[in-house]
Amino acid sequence: MGRYILRFTGTGPKPASDVERIRATPKLTVLDDSTHMMLVEAGEKHIEKMIATMPGWSWSPERTIRLPDSRPKPRRTPKD
């Protein structure tokens, strides 16, 4: 199980019928919802198979980006 972004890239907001279908999918939990997207928890193969049958939708895994920092950092501590 992982967390995935389902994004509707077609014209307008997400089709209600698609949203209903996603919500009704077994072993899938909707974590968040917005105009064009849904954040879900499910198996990757399951997501891939489902989205392949839904025109206008794309999916990608949830990832994180770290806050930028330009300060130099030590890689290791010195020897005695």
Next chain:
Amino acid sequence: MAELGGKQFIVLPMQGIRMPAVSTELATARFLRKLAVRPGLVRLFRMNATPGVELRLLDSVNEYGAKLVEIAPAALSALRAHQPSLRLVPLAFFHPAVAPRLHVETKATAAKAAVKVRLRIVSRTDGTPVAGALVVAFTDFGERIGAQGWTDARGEVKLALGSASPKLQRLYIYPEKDFWPALKKNLTVSSDTSIALIRLSLGYVDCLRYFYRATTPKSGKGIKVGVVDTGIAEHPDLEIDGGENTVVGEDKTEFRDNGKGHGTHVAGIIAARGQPPAGVRGMAPAVTLRSYRVFGKGSDSASNYAITKAIDRAVEDGCDLINLSLGSSEVDEAIESAIQYARSRGSLVIAAAGNDRRQPVSFPASYSLSLAVSAMGRKGTFPSATTQRGEVASPYGTDKKNFVAAFSNIGPEIDLTAPGVGVISTYPGGYAVLDGTSMACPAAAGAAAAILSPRVELLGLPRASARSEAMARAVLEQAQALGFGSLYEGQGLVR
């Protein structure tokens, strides 16, 4: 046939792989059509509108569709300025996923690093302790061997440097706020060592104020700017119109600073309304400022979902400019899709190139539909013993006091450069000096807001691709090359 020494890119319209029939009068469509030739035919082009730019067409899918071209990296910036709505995707080859070989990393044992040195950090003005400062000490800077820690309420930090009186090649001190950071080189320290920091003066002419002296309280009026970041703190110099927290599981109305201060500093560079010496003024104080918090409470990481949702929200809220002072080495489809959506709805995304010290431009700055900003600085716009002197590096500009920051990423995707070394701005509970392409990005966004503010003919266009393209073009046309070269500065500094 002449050699271009270039790299291969796939040239695509803003969305999809082919311009829709209704869009064939757009400049992008005309450009794609100009490149339409018989499949397999290789032809060298020179574009009259952008003298000196050459590309070689290698293949064309169809009249208004994808083209494969070869173009020199130095010419890529000019092509992007000429056609700001094109997507330029580097040609990629996929390889079998071979498992990496194992390697050994050197590790210091706990015993070796057990000896600690106590350093004390104080104010040069009155000797009072400076709490919460990050102290980074290097015994070997090239190998990045050293230790770091934060000062306590007494201004003291204990560092495991392997000796009671180690010789340091470099000692960096980063106060949280209200002081200039310090850099000391080649000094021997002991537990009696005390380092004094210079207190910030808000009237100081830093690199931002050096290049943008003409900013007025009305600069940026009529422009709405969305800051996608760590949130923006309440501050006497900042007026926030609204926003949203898009972090999953958090209250969406909590779009104030998450405790990290980064977004508050970014916001001040764009829109601070203070007046020195009591406060600071940003690039475009009259903009309507909105905060989209994508970093969780106290967290220094943001999910691609939160970022994507924040961009969508900023577009739906009518933001003309969206500032992304964040980045990653990994390309993300969801964020790309949101940036495409922003451009298709007339909004312009401006992104930081990244701080990985001359590495390739980070994503999403590397994405063709965002404007990528590198960081530059100027000698004489920071006190001599500060960390900023460690960021002075070649190339220098036509004016030899100007330089591209040592930490800045560079590459053919760079569109603009802006001040990002030793920038004074708002911070939760005061003011702080920070460095980074994170600071250069809002400097460029603020400059863009000031340029676009009087351009009512552009702002009045329907919120569609033609609007964002015209805005991008207007901003890029106002850039002036400083002599660094296009890989470092793109079209230059927006003036």
